[in-house]
Amino acid sequence: MGQGTPGRVADVFAAARKEGRAVLVGYLPAGYPSVDGAIDALRAMVEAGVDIVELGLPYSDPTIDGPVIQEAVDAALRGGVTTADVLRTVEAVAATGAPTLVMTYWNPIERHGVERFAADLAAAGGAGTITPDLPPEEAGPWLEAAGRHGLDSVFLVAPSSSDARLRRVTGIASGFVYAASLMGVTGVRESVGAAAEGLVNRVRGVTDLPVAVGLGVRDGAQAATVAGFADGVIVGTALVGCLVDAERSGAGREAGIAAVRKLTADLAAGVRAGS
Template sequence: MSHVDFQDDTVYSVKNGKFPAPNPDSKVAARLAQCKAEGRAALIGYLPVGYPSVDESIAAAIEMGKNGVDIIELGLPYSDPVMDGPVIQRATVEAIAKGFRTDDIFRAVREITAATNAVVVVMTYWNPVLRRGVDRFAQELAAAGGSGIITPDLVPDEAADWLAASEKYGLDRIFLASISSSTERLHIISKASSGFVYAVSVMGVTGARASVSDAAGTLVADLRSAGAPAACVGLGVSKREHVEEIGAYADGVIVGTALVKALTEGGPAAVGVLTRELAGK
């Protein structure tokens, strides 16, 4: 993980309590505020780039953006997706087997931002960013039109390089908080995050579920008390009823597995149909 020199108080770190100032140009924050002004939670959709091909994943994401998704999460396929459930794992493994390269994520961001009004962020495990170089990855993402990174396996304590690079290039830092996070951790995560905090509403890996955890509402309330810029709920959302339920208390509702299933079964067009259903259109 990122090296942090805790003796140098100019370095961003949890130990010395130094974090970047809130991003004044955050496209994520602006979109969340727009949705709030419209009296609704933001709809956030996830798809992995490269599945079932790079072209089809881009086409599917464009369908999301044109049919009601406010913020698009583009997954960067990784060989050890410890947080992902079986549907997303299969998709990312196939993407890698078919030759996915990190360059493809930046191409996808460029094409999707050009074709839709959706705000685009990347969801990635941290090792691919380290291999690319934290500063280089951030620079390329910003140049492509991306707005930030969701980092499921990076904690603020080990994110000094990312905190600095995100501020340098105007990108949002979206850390995860779970129902098992302590009050102290929620404060740290909220302070380090910009755009929103990704609130994990269930214990375990991702996957669509018949019902949404009752603990999600408590987690969102706790994050707000801790000073989070916004709280968006993911893991388990699969139908319009979930969106309405979560949208009553959260700033955004995140859908992943259900959209990947739609892509598998019906291609980009099916993703567009499901997106409209989730958006209530």
């Protein structure tokens, strides 16, 4: 597909803003329940209303992932998923037209080779990366490579982030800022805390980049609440849970994909109702 196209993520946020709504970002890991099964689930997610895809690159030490995502990632690794499989998944999902970001810890990028990873991701049609464990102070090599290949670099901030930290992170980020709604690992919550809205307001005080909130959203009602104060709503654990529950129960791949489609439709309605 050639070099990445800068601005695809920003264009999605701009279009949603014109529609008076928030953007829906949906996460699933590559390779679960299989490489092709993940591709089918991701396509279903896009068809049902996800605007931007966050594709997880399975890694053996996922420090911010909760038990549901860890279960799926562990299964993908046991199934032998590789970075090449992740890139093939990117290509298949990007072909839907939805900007596709790879959520990856730093070690897999470093092992693949920084320049090579950027080049391969762009060639697959990827829009960029979300790197939860890459400190901004050490991000220079990645930012340079990503810039050469037209890739966005999304970084995380948390309620504990100081104002100075927010300025540092937003000064190097592109696409959007990922605002973690709470401290801790990923997982659905009964409610998305008030700290999330406060964090969004603080981030907006230092940057014009869109701010998307993740960690905790489980259904359309919660998505509507977050869409009332954020530019984007990120959902991961609840969607992964659809696939995990289907595998655990023996219902199978198609049942899991149907559940992903149903939940995504509910979430998509939520971001439209809440903005």
